[in-house]
Amino acid sequence: MLGDSAANELRMKATNLMEKFHYFEDVVSLELDTDKCIGCGLCTIVCPHGVFSITEKHKARMVARNQCMECGACMRNCPVEAITVEAGEGCVRGVINELLGIEGPCC
Amino acid sequence: MSAPSADKAMAFLPMAKKVPTEAGEFQLPSIDQPFVQGTVATSVGPVPQVRTELTRQDVHGHYLVRWNIGRDHFTVEPGLYAVGRPDAYSSVLVGANYKMSFDLLRQALTCRDCWLLILDTKGINVWCAAGKGTFGTEEMIDRIKASRLDAVVNHHQLIVPQLGAPGLAAHEVKKYSGFRITYGPISLKDLPEFLDNGLQATPVMRKKTFPLRERIVLVPVEFMQGLKQGIPLMLFFFLMAGLAGKGSFTEAALVHGLPPALAVLIGIISGTVLTPLFLPRLPGRAFSFKGAIAGFSLFVLLFTAAGPLTHGYSYLEQVSWLLLTLAVSSWLGMAFTGASTFTSLNGVKKEMLRAMPLQFCSLVAGIICWGIALRMS
Ligand code: SF4
Numbered sequence: 001m002l003g004d005s006a007a008n009e010l011r012m013k014a015t016n017l018m019e020k021f022h023y024f025e026d027v028v029s030l031e032l033d034t035d036k037c038i039g040c041g042l043c044t045i046v047c048p049h050g051v052f053s054i055t056e057k058h059k060a061r062m063v064a065r066n067q068c069m070e071c072g073a074c075m076r077n078c079p080v081e082a083i084t085v086e087a088g089e090g091c092v093r094g095v096i097n098e099l100l101g102i103e104g105p106c107c
Numbered sequence: 108m109s110a111p112s113a114d115k116a117m118a119f120l121p122m123a124k125k126v127p128t129e130a131g132e133f134q135l136p137s138i139d140q141p142f143v144q145g146t147v148a149t150s151v152g153p154v155p156q157v158r159t160e161l162t163r164q165d166v167h168g169h170y171l172v173r174w175n176i177g178r179d180h181f182t183v184e185p186g187l188y189a190v191g192r193p194d195a196y197s198s199v200l201v202g203a204n205y206k207m208s209f210d211l212l213r214q215a216l217t218c219r220d221c222w223l224l225i226l227d228t229k230g231i232n233v234w235c236a237a238g239k240g241t242f243g244t245e246e247m248i249d250r251i252k253a254s255r256l257d258a259v260v261n262h263h264q265l266i267v268p269q270l271g272a273p274g275l276a277a278h279e280v281k282k283y284s285g286f287r288i289t290y291g292p293i294s295l296k297d298l299p300e301f302l303d304n305g306l307q308a309t310p311v312m313r314k315k316t317f318p319l320r321e322r323i324v325l326v327p328v329e330f331m332q333g334l335k336q337g338i339p340l341m342l343f344f345f346l347m348a349g350l351a352g353k354g355s356f357t358e359a360a361l362v363h364g365l366p367p368a369l370a371v372l373i374g375i376i377s378g379t380v381l382t383p384l385f386l387p388r389l390p391g392r393a394f395s396f397k398g399a400i401a402g403f404s405l406f407v408l409l410f411t412a413a414g415p416l417t418h419g420y421s422y423l424e425q426v427s428w429l430l431l432t433l434a435v436s437s438w439l440g441m442a443f444t445g446a447s448t449f450t451s452l453n454g455v456k457k458e459m460l461r462a463m464p465l466q467f468c469s470l471v472a473g474i475i476c477w478g479i480a481l482r483m484s
């Protein structure tokens with residue numbers, strides 16, 4: 001299956017190119033409590049930006065914290081509540097609604 | 108569920124609201140929907156079977172929605188559907204009741220036999236609905252019950268799109284419904300491969316990218332929304348120029364009102380078309396900066412191209428146009444963070460606190476400069 005592997009390689013490249021899509025550094029509210037972590041690996045599955053990986057000691061580790069978009073998937077799915085993040089939709093209308101104190105849709 | 112445990116569930120679930128009394132009542136979706144082609148008999152009754160090929164009407168509907176038309180009523184009934192001839196052993200895939208997502212899901216399942224459990228997300232796609240919590244634990248548990256899913260299939264596995272994860276707690280769903288969640292790939296185009304590979308997703312399938320193809324489809328909606336915000340401003344310039352400028356209303360409106368209106372339009376195009384298209388190429392990280400750069404570039408280009416047409420105007424008036432373009436393009440560029448898939452809430456807040464004062468000053472300064480130039484002309 002040469003075609004397949006070539007296509008996969010292309011997609012890998014595209015994904016790596018994607019790493020160019022950084023937003024700001026060091027504004028993310030993501031925190032991991034390694035002591036609580038039981039190493040189930042669910043956070044590595046649900047995160048759409050590859051923020052976590054599992055170490056040899058069977059613990060989660062943040063390997064790309066700045067890539068986090070604060071979607072909250074890891075926090076909500078962690079069975080032992082080892083992850084906290086100020087989850088919300090990163091969008092202008094949402095923030096304005098919040099500032100004005102009104103309930104409103106984001107997208 | 109007995110009362111005390113229901114209360115406990117509500118205290119425990121992150122987005123818990125009071126469960127309506129009719130929740131969990133048996134309900135199958137109507138077969139009177141255009142994409143239903145028959146039914147599949149089950150122990151709980153006839154489950155509507157959906158077509159996997161899209162009709163011209165379906166595609167036409169998608170087109171309109173991409174232009175922000177009819178978006179509010181683009182839904183299908185939530186509940187259990189069949190694709191092909193599924194049986195008790197077939198997989199169950201979970202989706203949202205936004206018709207666009209639903210159509211693309213059934214299309215991706217061509218030539219397969221499986222069940223679709225469609226959650227009521229009020230016609231919003233999985234990702235946005237998960238952020239709001241409507242694609243969530245509670246709705247999932249209710250919908251499993253209301254569809255009598257445990258009587259239809261004899262396994263306890265649900266395949267859920269990974270982008271639905273922000274709304275769900277897999278362990279909660281397991282606890283209260285018995286069903287285990289397996290997160291499928293992010294993109295529907297990987298779904299067939301995922302299903303064929305024994306529900307294994309490659310790392311690439313788990314990463315959200317934001318390729319040009321995806322950014323392009325967002326452009327029409329962004330542009331329409333930009334126009335909606337910009338048209339009042341453009342009308343304001345025509346009106347003020349007509350009233351305050353020299354000569355007849357129409358003449359003054361055209362001579363002094365048209366350029367700032369065009370400047371606003373350039374801002375809209377830069378912020379809602381150029382910024383999404385050239386996102387990775389534009390310098391800086393802040394979307395407001397990217398938008399301003401796009402606006403500046405397009406302004407300079409068109410201003411140069413317009414050449415002699417701009418000669419009769421004072422420098423002050425010309426500067427006012429640039430300020431207007433910058434304010435609008437920067438603002439709308441920043442608004443694109445809402446559609447992007449890598450900006451965080453705290454990042455956007457930080458950006459807004461920095462950029463909004465500048466955008467506001469640029470807008471006000473532009474209007475003032477323009478007003479002074481108009482009085483002096
Ligand atoms: S989901 Fe929670 S427990 Fe599981 S690996 Fe991640 S942090 Fe650890």
Ligand code: SF4
Pocket residue numbers: 030046047048049050051052067068069070071072073074075085
């Ligand atoms: S909040 Fe979302 S993006 Fe951030 S680490 Fe968790 S899953 Fe990944």
